[in-house]
Amino acid sequence: MTKELGNDPSTLEREGWERRTIASKPRLAEIVSTYRQLGFEVRVVPLELDHLEGCNECFKGDVDGYQVIYTRKMPPEGSNVVSGEPSDKNQVSGSLDDLY
Secondary structure, three states: OOOOOOOOHHHHHHOOOEEEEEEOOOHHHHHHHHHHHOOEEEEEEEOOHHHOOOOOHHHHOOHHHOEEEEEEEOOOOOOOOOOOOOOOOOEOOOOOHHHO
16 A cells, blocks of 8 residues: 555644544444534544554455544634645545445
């Protein structure tokens, strides 16, 4: 799997993202939807086994089927941050259809 710039867990944490879980379809879309409803920004990145600590045997058979879900709190209303625009291509925006 090709590493994408900005998907390194330590970089994401410095940007305020918190790793929440690892999921695959169709639970992936349900989890993303729930976090959005709770007022979080959601970012979904491909699972990379070298970023996991501990046992990762469960994921080795189908690593491409899993995604890592990161969240962070939405900026407060009235802040200088432009809302609705994803910071990059991995941030989930628009339809959840691709996650089902």
